[in-house]
Amino acid sequence: MMASxxxxxxxxxxxxxxxxxxxxxxxxVVHDLKLFGTFQSFQQAANRALKTxxxxxxxxxxxxxxxxxxxxxxxxxxxxxAN
Amino acid sequence: xxxxxxxxxxxxxxxxxKRDLLAFCGPTLEVxxxxxxxxxxxxxxxxxxxxxxxVRALVDTGATASYIDSQVARRLGLPQIDKETVTxxxxxxxxxxxxxxxVHIPSLFFxxxxxxxxxxxxxLNVAAVLGREFLMDWKLKYDGTTGVVTLES
Numbered sequence: 169m170m171a172s173x174x175x176x177x178x179x180x181x182x183x184x185x186x187x188x189x190x191x192x193x194x195x196x197v198v199h200d201l202k203l204f205g206t207f208q209s210f211q212q213a214a215n216r217a218l219k220t221x222x223x224x225x226x227x228x229x230x231x232x233x234x235x236x237x238x239x240x241x242x243x244x245x246x247x248x249x250a251n
Numbered sequence: 252x253x254x255x256x257x258x259x260x261x262x263x264x265x266x267x268x269k270r271d272l273l274a275f276c277g278p279t280l281e282v283x284x285x286x287x288x289x290x291x292x293x294x295x296x297x298x299x300x301x302x303x304x305x306v307r308a309l310v311d312t313g314a315t316a317s318y319i320d321s322q323v324a325r326r327l328g329l330p331q332i333d334k335e336t337v338t339x340x341x342x343x344x345x346x347x348x349x350x351x352x353x354v355h356i357p358s359l360f361f362x363x364x365x366x367x368x369x370x371x372x373x374x375l376n377v378a379a380v381l382g383r384e385f386l387m388d389w390k391l392k393y394d395g396t397t398g399v400v401t402l403e404s
Contacts, residue, residue, distance in 0.1 A: 173331050173332075173334060177333070177334065210364070210365065210366060211292055211364050214332075214351055214364055214366075215292060217332075217351075218288055218351070219288075222288070223286075223288075223328075223330045224330045224331075224332065225330070225331070226330075227332060227333055228351065228366065229332075229333050235335040235336065235337045235338065235347075236316045236337065236368075237337065237338050237339065238314075238337055238338075238345070238347075238368075239311060239313040239315070239380075239382070
């Protein structure tokens with residue numbers, strides 16, 4: 169059965185420590201619970217994933233990056249109860 | 252050099268004054284949104300074929316990243332490539348799904364290949380928000396006294 173995005177994220181979390189030690193700041197693609205590759209830019213990661221894996225599912229994430237806070241103007245438009 | 256002057260949606264506001272429209276709408280551009288699996292960024296002269304044509308995107312210097320309307324993303328079948336719990340600027344948290352998409356700006360003949368966070372952007376009357384990561388490659392000139400905003404490489 170094909171792994172879901174949640175499964176790919178769980179697999180990434182398992183390998184996160186090793187990736188941060190060697191590939192901090194690079195972009196990672198995780199597919200089918202395995203490391204597909206690390207890339208210098210998002211564009212490189214996305215192009216390779218699209219060409220090889222099609223529409224996925226796969227995870228593309230920057231190694232070592234914290235989630236970006238949402239900007240205030242967008243917050244104004246959040247529906248009631250969204251947060 | 253690529254250059255474009257921002258335009259404003261017609262008929263949505265009771266004014267045609269550029270200064271008022273800029274204040275009401277913010278700087279917006281017409282864009283195409285979708286995902287063309289055959290698009291090759293190494294051949295930028297070839298425009299991707301994108302399903303959502305001519306919708307508006309807000310250029311937002313208050314945003315770090317770029318966002319796409321969640322309903323548009325789902326309707327276009329854009330692949331979900333990440334999901335994270337994000338801290339809100341005013342406090343609290345929200346789960347944001349990230350989509351892989353191509354956003355083409357016809358007036359600049361430029362295609363952005365990006366991760367786009369999914370948000371409900373309908374109250375802003377835009378289908379996408381382009382943040383500072385997008386602006387890293389452009390010069391934005393904002394003149395509130397005339398309502399003229401330009402973007403150039």
